[in-house]
Amino acid sequence: MRITITAFDRSPDGxxxxxxxxRVRWALEEVGQPYDVRLVDFAEMKEPAHLAxxxxxxxxxxxxxxxxxxxxxxxxxxxxxxxxxxxxxxAAGRARxxxxxxxxxxxxxxVILDLVNVRIxxxxxxxxxxxxxxxxxxxxxxxRQLAARLGEAEWLDGAFSAGDLMMVSVLLRxxxxxxxxxxxxLAAYVARGEARPAYRRAFADQLAVNTRPAD
Amino acid sequence: MRITITAFDRSPDGxxxxxxxxRVRWALEEVGQPYDVRLVDFAEMKEPAHLAxxxxxxxxxxxxxxxxxxxxxxxxxxxxxxxxxxxxxxAAGRARxxxxxxxxxxxxxxVILDLVNVRIxxxxxxxxxxxxxxxxxxxxxxxRQLAARLGEAEWLDGAFSAGDLMMVSVLLRxxxxxxxxxxxxLAAYVARGEARPAYRRAFADQLAVNTRPAD
Numbered sequence: 001m002r003i004t005i006t007a008f009d010r011s012p013d014g015x016x017x018x019x020x021x022x023r024v025r026w027a028l029e030e031v032g033q034p035y036d037v038r039l040v041d042f043a044e045m046k047e048p049a050h051l052a053x054x055x056x057x058x059x060x061x062x063x064x065x066x067x068x069x070x071x072x073x074x075x076x077x078x079x080x081x082x083x084x085x086x087x088x089x090x091a092a093g094r095a096r097x098x099x100x101x102x103x104x105x106x107x108x109x110x111v112i113l114d115l116v117n118v119r120i121x122x123x124x125x126x127x128x129x130x131x132x133x134x135x136x137x138x139x140x141x142x143x144r145q146l147a148a149r150l151g152e153a154e155w156l157d158g159a160f161s162a163g164d165l166m167m168v169s170v171l172l173r174x175x176x177x178x179x180x181x182x183x184x185x186l187a188a189y190v191a192r193g194e195a196r197p198a199y200r201r202a203f204a205d206q207l208a209v210n211t212r213p214a215d
Numbered sequence: 216m217r218i219t220i221t222a223f224d225r226s227p228d229g230x231x232x233x234x235x236x237x238r239v240r241w242a243l244e245e246v247g248q249p250y251d252v253r254l255v256d257f258a259e260m261k262e263p264a265h266l267a268x269x270x271x272x273x274x275x276x277x278x279x280x281x282x283x284x285x286x287x288x289x290x291x292x293x294x295x296x297x298x299x300x301x302x303x304x305x306a307a308g309r310a311r312x313x314x315x316x317x318x319x320x321x322x323x324x325x326v327i328l329d330l331v332n333v334r335i336x337x338x339x340x341x342x343x344x345x346x347x348x349x350x351x352x353x354x355x356x357x358x359r360q361l362a363a364r365l366g367e368a369e370w371l372d373g374a375f376s377a378g379d380l381m382m383v384s385v386l387l388r389x390x391x392x393x394x395x396x397x398x399x400x401l402a403a404y405v406a407r408g409e410a411r412p413a414y415r416r417a418f419a420d421q422l423a424v425n426t427r428p429a430d
Binding site: 069073074105122 | 272282292293324329353364
């Protein structure tokens with residue numbers, strides 16, 4: 001059955017690959033599944049037809065026959081479970097890889113996304129400048145812990161897995177801030193993710209959407 | 216193999232059930248597995264022995280023979296996969312339940328935990344009072360979307376699942392703030408979760424730890 005995902009008609013990042021459809025595109029490329037993309041704009045995302053698939057009115061979504069999923073973690077996990085290549089075969093390695101998926105979205109991403117609060121949602125508030133160093137320090141604290149665990153390893157736990165795909169995707173959101181460069185081990189880890197052919201194809205495809213001429 | 220989890224020696228909430236070990240206790244009770252608890256204090260959580268299991272120096276952790284996991288989503292998923300009772304048997308229902316697990320920790324919990332930033336981590340800052348309404352409104356926005364999806368249903372997608380366990384656990388963190396009561400449908404949903412015998416046993420067990428006499 002043909003897979004269809006949704007993505008921003010025009011991503012706010014202009015094609016830097018930071019919109020969340022990139023994670024799902026990457027996973028689809030890793031497992032070698034073709035897919036269609038339905039582009040939605042910000043107004044369409046809040047309409048009943050889209051909310052029926054994504055209750056929080058965001059992208060991406062995933063449709064495959066009667067199955068409709070939202071939430072990148074859920075979609076990537078579904079692909080990892082259904083097709084080989086993103087989860088170890090042994091039960092313990094698999095459980096640890098899934099734990100890293102959750103760690104990426106629940107322990108690492110929230111401190112990083114606070115940058116969006118301080119910069120954009122609250123960018124015009126009088127406290128924005130003074131609050132920024134606190135937000136940045138919380139990010140560095142989390143990154144130091146992650147860097148300590150990764151050490152000199154290539155990936156978080158053995159071979160590349162859906163846990164790395166999610167963690168690299170989350171860390172990539174730091175790229176524009178320059179904060180990632182202060183953690184050379186993690187910067188190299190992210191670069192290894194970006195160098196994967198599947199990531200490069202996913203990135204190129206979202207870039208083509210976001211840099212296409214106006215209709 | 217005997218399961219051992221970690222929990223706070225004394226939870227900062229004094230036993231209100233908001234510490235994250237409660238989620239794991241609840242899942243263990245739902246699947247009927249006995250477990251041991253190793254209590255750790257804040258100093259121990261930052262020591263190498265604990266960091267070897269939990270790279271971010273938090274609780275809970277999960278140990279079972281050679282397998283060590285951290286991150287509540289990862290632990291609850293492992294239990295749900297290993298023992299019957301927390302995931303539907305059909306592939307589509309299972310994929311949707313797992314999507315709700317990720318939605319709980321990645322889309323709902325971060326806006327709720329921003330209350331901790333504004334109240335505690337930044338409670339002494341000059342902007343705390345003025346920032347609070349923004350944080351509260353972001354929470355209400357997310358809760359309205361969740362309430363719209365839940366509607367009059369008992370659980371998020373068919374029978375009670377690990378997705379509900381995680382979502383109820385995340386929403387419970389709002390209890391002290393009173394914000395949950397402004398969404399009667401969600402308050403009733405959370406109350407249904409709390410009424411489950413497995414939750415009541417988990418709650419009682421963490422309460423006993425946190426209200427025991429000083430050693």
